[in-house]
Amino acid sequence: MTQTTSTELAVSLTGAVKAYGSVRAVDGLDLSIPRGETVALLGRNGAGKSTAISLMLGLNEPDGGQALLFGRPPGETVRQGRVGAMLQDGRAISRVTVRELVTFIATAYPEPLPVDEALELAGLTELAERRVDRLSGGQVQRTRFAVALAGNPELIMLDEPTAALDVEARHAFWHSMRMYAARGNTVLFSTHYLEEADDNADRIVVIDRGRLVAEGSGEELRRAAGGTVVSFDLRGRGSEGLGQLPGVTSVEIHGDRARLSSDDSDATVRALARADAIHGLQVTAVSLDDAFLTLTSRLEPAGSARAASSPRLERTR
Ligand SMILES: Nc1ncnc2c1ncn2[C@@H]1O[C@H](COP(=O)(O)OP(=O)(O)OP(=O)(O)O)[C@@H](O)[C@H]1O
Ligand SMILES: [Mg+2]
Known part of the structure; x- marks a missing residue:
């Protein structure tokens, strides 16, 4: 090896x-x-x-x-x-x-x-x-x-x-x-x-x-894809700035719910809690299927084809 x-x-x-x-x-x-x-x-x-x-x-x-x-x-x-x-x-x-x-x-x-x-x-x-x-x-x-x-x-x-x-x-x-x-x-x-x-x-x-x-290994890919998903209700607040929170690697908005992929969920949650009251908070490990979809997302990671080294996929749907 x-x-x-x-x-x-x-x-x-x-x-x-x-x-x-x-x-x-x-x-x-x-x-x-x-x-x-x-x-x-x-x-x-x-x-x-x-x-x-x-x-x-x-x-x-x-x-x-x-x-x-x-x-x-x-x-x-x-x-x-x-x-x-x-x-x-x-x-x-x-x-x-x-x-x-x-x-x-x-x-x-x-x-x-x-x-x-x-x-x-x-x-x-x-x-x-x-x-x-x-x-x-x-x-x-x-x-x-x-x-x-x-x-x-x-x-x-x-x-x-x-x-x-x-x-x-x-x-x-x-x-x-x-x-x-x-x-x-x-x-x-x-x-x-x-x-x-x-x-x-x-x-x-x-x-x-x-x-x-x-x-990498399955676990490494899971991390590269944003190891954890932090989701919460937006309750009318906009999605601006969420991509800049610590740990966040991608942002998706589904209706009134924000879904942040994070490689440091502790830091992400702390920053969210500081920013304002959060509702309906859920922290879940990204599934292998989600990791695969993120890694092969049609959107290119900024400036690089190698998402593993620095995955930053901004998705706001
Ligand atoms: N002989 C060929 N002539 C023209 N295009 C081809 C040929 N073989 C493959 N392609 C194209 O090259 C690309 C890669 O095809 P390939 O068969 O390598 O994909 P794959 O990852 O094996 O897909 P699958 O999971 O469907 O088997 C595709 O866009 C396919 O349409
Ligand atoms: Mg094939």
Whole structure:
């Protein structure tokens, strides 16, 4: 975790840019993942997660910047069988059984996982003899996970691996993923859900419009998004000056109620109490969902794309 030489890094994206016409899907993204770390790439639809993953896998060439896997060009590392992937739009081939498919993939690698182990890790032991075209959506997803693991790679990249999985399958999936990571392997997965990222990753990287907007643990992101919400009734008083109160990182007005995000709620409440009588005061921890929405708010933090370092989102609706 402390080493940062290029060969110690499983993944390194430096200033990566990928544009489709006028859309900069990835727009100057830096991302370093040391060996053994599990990183979640968090972002809403269209944030650039899949494009970033395609650059890291060498499926797309960046228009600018560089992608390296274990210090080498991605294509080279992938050809060595050191990388497994589960793409968002991947299709499983049909008319073969789950076991036949995983066996076929495994033979392409120099040191594959035993097929039974890959099936077991993906929770497919019972379905091994089922034809791939007769699986449910969630079962197909698990088959794709088994395919990603088949070569016993050191690094796996999973693009929204739990889409289409029910609660139980999700649970089983994350358990398998953590077992794989616990062997010292490196994992990058993308998701829309901060909670899922927080539960399963060592570090969360939030991207929006192709750029990194925040990174850290779930708790750090919660703080960066304004760790606490202080709300109260305005009772006719205006909202001016609320954004300047100590600790306040953003202000929202809903009808007659003010909602201040604060990274120092004690200071905010003291200042409010000094200013005038406050009514209907509520102090609550920001939810992970709220933190995500704040971090990926369409309004830019002043002067910087990195909200984590200094989030100041003024919102007065
Ligand atoms: N092949 C393509 N041609 C044109 N535009 C593309 C292409 N691939 C992606 N884009 C655009 O680039 C942006 C980023 O897309 P990307 O698929 O990387 O987002 P994402 O974060 O993976 O989204 P989702 O959560 O919906 O999977 C979007 O605006 C998308 O429309
Ligand atoms: Mg995607």
